[in-house]
Amino acid sequence: MIGLDAVYVLLGVMFAAFAVSHALDRSWRSALFWGCFAVLVGAGSRLPDIANGLLVIVLAVLAVMGVRPAPVATTDEQARTQSAAKLGNRLFLPALTIPAITLAGTFLLPLVKANGAPMVDPKQVTLISLAIGAVVGLAFTTVLLRAPITTAMREGRRLVDAIGWAAVLPQALAALGGIFAIAGVGKIVAQLATGYIPMTEPLVAVVVYTTGMAMFTIVMGNAFAAFPVMTAGIGLPLIVGKFGGDPVIMSAVGMLSGFCGTLLTPMAANFNIVPAAVLELKDRNAVIKVQAPTAFLLLFANTALMALFVFHR
Numbered sequence: 001m002i003g004l005d006a007v008y009v010l011l012g013v014m015f016a017a018f019a020v021s022h023a024l025d026r027s028w029r030s031a032l033f034w035g036c037f038a039v040l041v042g043a044g045s046r047l048p049d050i051a052n053g054l055l056v057i058v059l060a061v062l063a064v065m066g067v068r069p070a071p072v073a074t075t076d077e078q079a080r081t082q083s084a085a086k087l088g089n090r091l092f093l094p095a096l097t098i099p100a101i102t103l104a105g106t107f108l109l110p111l112v113k114a115n116g117a118p119m120v121d122p123k124q125v126t127l128i129s130l131a132i133g134a135v136v137g138l139a140f141t142t143v144l145l146r147a148p149i150t151t152a153m154r155e156g157r158r159l160v161d162a163i164g165w166a167a168v169l170p171q172a173l174a175a176l177g178g179i180f181a182i183a184g185v186g187k188i189v190a191q192l193a194t195g196y197i198p199m200t201e202p203l204v205a206v207v208v209y210t211t212g213m214a215m216f217t218i219v220m221g222n223a224f225a226a227f228p229v230m231t232a233g234i235g236l237p238l239i240v241g242k243f244g245g246d247p248v249i250m251s252a253v254g255m256l257s258g259f260c261g262t263l264l265t266p267m268a269a270n271f272n273i274v275p276a277a278v279l280e281l282k283d284r285n286a287v288i289k290v291q292a293p294t295a296f297l298l299l300f301a302n303t304a305l306m307a308l309f310v311f312h313r
Contacts, residue, residue, distance in 0.1 A: 001117065001118060001119065001120065001121055002119060002120045002121065002128060003120075003128075004033075004121065004127060004128070005045060007124075007127055007131045008041055008044075008045070009042050009043075010135070010179075011042065012038045012041045012042015012043065013038075013042065014039050014156065015038035015041060015042075016035065016042070017153045017156075017157075018034045018036075018153070018156065018157045018160055019031045019035035021153060021154065021157050022034060022069060022070070022157070022278060022304050023035075025069075026070070027067075027069055027070040028135050029062055029066070029067045030067075030068065030070075030161070031063060032058070032072055033059060033063070033067045033165065033233040034160070035263030036058050036062075037059060039055060040055050040056070040059075041171070043298055056172075059165070059168065061142050062165070063165040066246060067164065067165060069137055069161040071128075072154055072155075072157055073154070073160060074155065075246060078224045083145070084135040087144070087145075090144065091133045091284075093140065093144065094137045094138075094141040094144060095137065097133065097136055097137045098134055098136075098137045099133070100133070101129065101132055101137075102126065102129045102130045102132075102133045104129070105125065105133070106125055106126045106128025106129050106278070107128075109125050109128065109129060110122050110125055111261045118196060123224065125179050128266075137143045138152055140233075144194075157281045159274075159277065159278065160263075162276050162277035162280075163273055163274055164291070166266070166269040167187075167270075167271045169221055169267055169268075170222060170268070170269065170270050173221045173267060174221045174222050174224060176220060176225060178225070181228040181229060181232065183232075187229065187230050187232070187233060188233070189212070189229060189233035189234065190234060190237060191283070193208055193212070193233065193234060196282050199242070200239055202239070202243040202245070202311055203307055205234065205238040205242070205243060206239065207303055207307075208234055209230060209238075209239060209250070209254060209257075210253070210254065210306060211229070211257075211299070212226075212230045212233075212254075213226055213230050213254050213258040213261065214257055214258060214261035214264075214299050215261060216229055216230055216258070217258040217259070217260075217261030217265065217268075218264050218267070218310075219263055219264075219265075219267070220259040220264040220267065221265055221267025221268045221269070222268065223255055223259050223261065223262055225259075227251075227258060230254065230258075231250075231251065232253065234250070235247075235250050239310060240295075243270070244313070245311050246310050246312075248308045250307050252308050253302050253306040255307075257299055257302045257303070257306075260298045260299040261295070263288070263291040263292070263293050263294065263295035263298075264291070264292060265288070266288065271287075272285075272287045272288050272291075273287075275287050275313070
């Protein structure tokens with residue numbers, strides 16, 4: 001059965017290619033950084049915990065020291081403009097290929113069986129379809145542009161270099177959320193909240209939960225990492241347990257409240273730092289500044305929605 005491990009191996013190969021490219025340019029810190037990350041992503045589940053921990057420490061030390069990548073050779077603006085004019089709207093086809101294959105794979109791959117068993121893990125079928133779509137999109141792009149595969153590696157590395165070490169934050173912060181949940185941080189949050197805020201009214205619990213989801217997401221950069229902490233600390237014991245709220249509505253609107261925090265934090269590098277790097281904006285926080293009013297309005301709306309509907313079954 002093809003599972004999520006295959007996707008991680010594919011990602012590991014990509015980052016290993018970046019590491020090799022850096023090594024060829026004698027950017028040793030960058031080569032070591034992305035090489036360690038490639039090992040963690042591609043083979044972390046097969047390594048002992050101590051090895052994974054040491055690799056994470058090496059990444060942290062290198063990030064503090066600065067990875068200092070060498071410049072990547074690329075085309076100039078005139079060449080890109082001429083290529084875009086020649087290809088026209090066909091430039092969008094590779095990008096559209098990825099969601100099309102992801103959608104098709106999500107519905108069709110569960111039907112593919114080998115010896116009566118699913119060929120693809122049903123729980124991970126969407127992510128596996130996305131990986132297949134990315135590979136097909138890459139192949140389509142090389143054919144459309146008549147470019148060697150090394151061009152994709154070089155341009156991919158250029159994007160990752162523009163983002164820097166922050167590119168690893170989504171994975172690191174998601175893991176941190178799991179650690180927080182196991183360590184019982186949710187219980188500590190509940191104790192602090194109930195110790196300083198009178199939880200005598202359902203509305204107060206709702207405001208603390210939605211606001212806490214946004215704030216934890218700002219700190220951790222990932223609403224999925226904030227969710228188990230705030231739900232274990234405030235959502236389940238107070239909104240559901242004490243005041244009898246609907247856990248489904250609480251969970252759904254709570255996640256949306258966390259996503260409001262995603263719009264406000266540079267820790268969500270894939271949403272807020274990547275676009276600034278791709279567009280070569282001078283202000284790395286320009287995306288966050290534009291999104292901030294929307295984030296606060298949505299947080300208010302989510303709080304109102306939960307207050308209106310979570311206690312009416």
